[in-house]
Amino acid sequence: MPYAAKQRQAFFGNEPNQTQAKFVHYTSAESALNIIKSKRFWMRNTNCMTDYREVQHGFDIINRFFTIESNRKAFIEAMDKCAPGAAQEAIQVFIQSWNDIRFNTYISAISEHEEKEDLHGRLSMWRAFGGNVVRVGLVFNVPSFSQGSIALNLLFSPVAYLSGPRRSATGSPRGSGQAGQAATVTQP
Numbered sequence: 691m692p693y694a695a696k697q698r699q700a701f702f703g704n705e706p707n708q709t710q711a712k713f714v715h716y717t718s719a720e721s722a723l724n725i726i727k728s729k730r731f732w733m734r735n736t737n738c739m740t741d742y743r744e745v746q747h748g749f750d751i752i753n754r755f756f757t758i759e760s761n762r763k764a765f766i767e768a769m770d771k772c773a774p775g776a777a778q779e780a781i782q783v784f785i786q787s788w789n790d791i792r793f794n795t796y797i798s799a800i801s802e803h804e805e806k807e808d809l810h811g812r813l814s815m816w817r818a819f820g821g822n823v824v825r826v827g828l829v830f831n832v833p834s835f836s837q838g839s840i841a842l843n844l845l846f847s848p849v850a851y852l853s854g855p856r857r858s859a860t861g862s863p864r865g866s867g868q869a870g871q872a873a874t875v876t877q878p
Contacts, residue, residue: 697848719824733796
C-alpha cells in the first residue's frame with residue numbers, strides 16, 4: 691500500500707524523532723462525553739454505514755484490475771521474480787479472506803490535526819452535521835508504533851478519495867483527490 695505508507699511517513703515524520711501525531715474525531719458533545727466517561731471509542735462495521743459500499747468499492751477496483759489478463763500476468767511475473775509462487779498464493783489468500791474482510795471490518799473517521807487548528811478545527815462541515823446538537827472535536831495523540839495497536843489488530847490508515855467517475859451507495863458524487871484518515875480493525 692504505497693499511498694498509505696507515503697501518507698503515514700509524511701504525517702509522522704514532520705519533525706525529527708517524531709513518535710506520535712495528533713488526530714481529531716468530530717462528534718456531538720454528548721457522544722464526546724460518553725467516550726471520555728467510558729474510555730471507549732466505538733467503531734462501526736462498514737456494512738452499517740451510510741456509504742456501506744466503501745469496502746466493496748475497494749474490492750471492485752482490485753477485481754477489475756485482475757480481470758484484465760495482461761494486468762494479472764504482469765502482477766504474477768513481478769511477484770514471482772521476488773518469490774516464486776507468492777503472487778498466486780497472495781491472490782488465493784485474499785479470495786479466501788474476502789468474506790471476513792467484508793463482514794468484519796470496523797472503522798471510525800478521524801482527521802489529521804495540527805496545532806493551528808486547535809480553535810476551529812479542520813473540517814468545518816462536521817460542525818453542521820447531525821442537526822441541532824453541539825458539535826466538538828476530540829483531539830488525541832496516536833503513536834507511530836504501538837504494541838497495543840498490534841495486539842488489537844488496529845491499523846491507522848489514510849483514505850484516498852481518488853478522482854474518477856464514481857458515486858456513493860446513496861448516489862451522491864464522491865470527492866476528487868481528497869484524503870482523510872480511518873482507523874480500521876479487522877478481527878481474525
